[in-house]
Amino acid sequence: MIRSFVPADMTSVLSIWLSASLQAHDFIEPTFWQGKLDDMRDHYLPSADVWVCERDGQVGGFFALQVNMLAALFVHPDVHGQGIGSALLAKARLLSPEPLELSVYQRNAQAVAFYQRQGFCQIDLRMDERAGHVELVMRACDELPLGKSATDGGEDTALL
Known part of the structure; x- marks a missing residue:
């Protein structure tokens, strides 16, 4: 529940x-x-x-x-x-x-794979200064803004 x-x-x-x-x-x-x-x-x-x-x-x-x-x-x-x-x-x-977004450490391969299986795509990278590691910013691929595609190389989308 x-x-x-x-x-x-x-x-x-x-x-x-x-x-x-x-x-x-x-x-x-x-x-x-x-x-x-x-x-x-x-x-x-x-x-x-x-x-x-x-x-x-x-x-x-x-x-x-x-x-x-x-x-x-x-x-x-x-x-x-x-x-x-x-x-x-x-x-x-x-x-x-609104479309759900999240961040996950790039080195957390298990979580990155989980979110990819759930239909999320990377839209940005950033450094978590507190921990000193790169984070991927992800958004549900099926919830990308109209006119953007996870596969068309759109400006706000980057594939892993």
Whole structure:
């Protein structure tokens, strides 16, 4: 069941975020992520529309949406491959008033492949100065502005 975040979910959401971040971003020092827990709890999550996926009374994943920007989508490593990420992304796409965009570290190949399978294309690159790594900015290919195509070499579209 995908439902809106409630304050009682905070411990589970932070645990999922930290464990998934450590696993998916092994190219970034663990202390970086550990040092961001307070920011997640006090700033990032409260500033977003957060939804969780609950199964058998346990939160297995969540996403945070800021208008049309998918600020976070994390699934606990123990339940990867069970469709939770796909279900969460589908819900985020439904809630977004505009075409959904996101950023993902270029070196996080598993996440990049996931978003590509879900129909997202790279539209930009940027450096995350805090972590010192390149991020891909992606948008749903089927939601590109009229007249743009992921395959026509349009000015605001770049293929991976």
